Amino acid sequence: MLKKTLPLLISSFFLFSFAKAQESQQYTFRNQTNQNLTVTDSLRPKDKEKNYNRWSVNLNGGANIGIRPFTDGYFATTQNYLDNPQLNHFDFNVRKMFNTKFGLLWDFGFDNFSANNGSPDFSNNLFRTSIQGVLNMHRVMNWEEFTETFGLQFHLGAGLSFLEAPGTTIFNGYDNMYSFLGGVTILIKATDNVVFNVDFTMISNLSHHVTLDGQSKVSPSTSRSGAMYTTSVGMTLYFGKHERHADWYYEQKEEKEELEGLLTRMNELETMLLDTDRDGVPDYLDVENNTIAGVAVDTKGRAIDFNNNGIPDELESYINNRYGDLQTTVNNLISGDTNYSNAQMRNMINGQYVNVFFDFDETKITTGTISAINFLLKYLKANPNSKAEVIGYADEYGDYNYNMGLSQRRAERVIEMIVRLGIAPDRLKLVVKGEDRSVPKESALARQLVRRVAFKVD
Template sequence: MKKIILTLVFASAITTLSAQTEKEKSTEIDFNKWSIEIAGGVNKPQEPMTPGYFTSTPSPFVVDLGVRYMFNNKFGLKADVGYNSFQPKKESIDFDTKYYRANLQAVTNLGRVMNFETWTNTIGLLGHAGFGYAQLRNENDDIQDKMGNFIAGVTAQVKLTNRLALTGDFTTIMNFSQSTAFDGASLTPEANRGFSGNLFTGTVGLTVYLGKNEKHADWVIDNGNEIEELRQKIATIENKMLDADNDGVANYLDQEENTPAGTLVDTKGRSIDKNNNNVPDETEAYILKNYSGNNGDGSVVYDNELIKSLINGGYVAVYFDFDKSTPTNVSTEGTDFILTYLRNNPSASVDIIGHADELGRSDYNDKLSTSRANNVKTTLVNANIDASRLNVVAAGEDTSVNKDSENARKLVRRVTFSVK
């Protein structure tokens, strides 16, 4: 038994040191820290006892009252007082003594330390250990033996509500400098006045949690935001593994995030353009098939009227992310297409028409649509297209789609063209 007690002493010292030195991790969780504990039960004085004097096993009765404060959801302190009554068994010589104590104890929430939350949210376990002062008195106060003590125990908890918990406790008390036997009938030899007094108690009680927050530290799972950070990391990984544009290349490898459906791409998600004319091969093949003819000598002749109709019908566009005036990477192909058309048709001019979705204020969206159109115009001017051939038109908000649909809004954050 003494080996167990010494182990508890060591555990108490480590717990106290940890409570003093461990920095509480940053958390957004607020919890109650104060509680009141009341319990009653039975006890058994082990030694010293005078020969012929003994109590029943166990014997009534014990009353404990304590106040506890938790620094965090694992460590705390409590101050408590106790009253024990020692009375004889029928076969014993008659006696009536009382034991009073006051202790300051370190508390460890063993339920959190051992991760009880992985299998239960209503059962807990506390460990407590500390030192204090005690007195042993008989019924007439002829004996008033004053002593120090060491106390250690474990408390099982069952959460009834966020304000109340049922407890069951087993505690060992070791007295030092105890001069009188627990029965009060004899003195303890001087040589045995170290940790010579042993007393066991078992109680059942209630813990009342105080404070304005929803939960007490006993039942708060606080990992310093580690779980939330882990969730965010997992979500980031999942997003990277998605293939938003369905081109067969995961997002984290995809350098063109909005490749048109069905377009052939390389291992980095970029549209394949074997002849390097800035028009994806799939788009170019479609145009060649539907909007061109053969000149007889093997050269290709484009049907400009059909291409003009394609452009004016909105099939060539430049797309933008939310609240941005810079085109998405893949959308530069629309600008390249218009650039090629204007170079092949020096007399043509175009309206550059900016659009925005319906989110935000209308006046702001008007300015945003203008900025988008001007951005495309600047790119074409820098590609040596005369600014006089380019006319900026601010179309403002496009109300043709459901503004509550994120995917639909992507379709209207764009610049279109009208060939003159």
């Protein structure tokens, strides 16, 4: 019998070795050629480099039905799957996928054949091992387009079977046979690492020497083939460091996830490149994310102020060119020495460079801005026929109607002070502007500049 079984074992070994050799050769071929060459061989496709697991183990239990050969008058249990199922089949296999569609499994099986009612008693065991090719049909047919839970596999291969009949005296030991197997497996994915499966397998055993019941020999002059089938349920466990197994790896899905990841990173980059204050420096690099629009900034978004007087140099230069040196003007305002022509004073007032500023939600005039009222007083006293508009503002924080009232109260407070200092009320006109939206709401410095009362003279 060894002479008959040895060729099958050698054939199985070469089948497995051939598959591994093909895998290795194709890998070497791809490495020794141009990196841009497209490789589409079925055993080592391009998606070899993708992130999926290849190994799995599977354990099943179920029932078998022996069809032939039996001694006349002997027959095995006929399964009644609903009323009285018989658990007389077990199998275990280790599988490796070469890609998402094709793989090999090494299978071990056990079956028990027992007498049915009306048959003389017997109980024999059949052991088998086989190597089978596996085809992921659900991947071939692109089932991922409508389901990622159910899969379908075909398996086909050859192996050895050994019949043990302890209750017989017609032979000793085991009846050794060749086997051919083929079947279909339904996969039901529970998680990325666990799958439940239902399998149906047909087995053809060649070179029977005795019947499955072990009571008689099979005549060499007749067909010595046997047949049986198994139905089983079980569980498959996937192994590997990657998220999914080759059974459930979809190229398009991976590309979609990569694209979504790329879009997310692009959105994050766009957010980083936002320039809230429009100074040309992205927010993620901008130290002062609230600089006044139009002024020059450095590479970190800070307004350029070389003399450190708190006024951007570009704005300071504009005022100096139009009204003279700003620092001198400030010093003159503080000291009261404002020897300007009527035109200069009127331009400064109407250009709203003379303002009375207020703290947040306050109507109390700050001490540092009383000089602005003195500047207006000097102009009005030098021009007795001139009248002035007193214009109240508030920042954008708070309720709109509340800010309208706040800006009015600020202007009324300034009018009250000017009247006490000797200007007739009929020369002053109250103007309520409410919220000043000319500066960024998010800028604390900008909001401070619009909490004010400005003037306009004729």
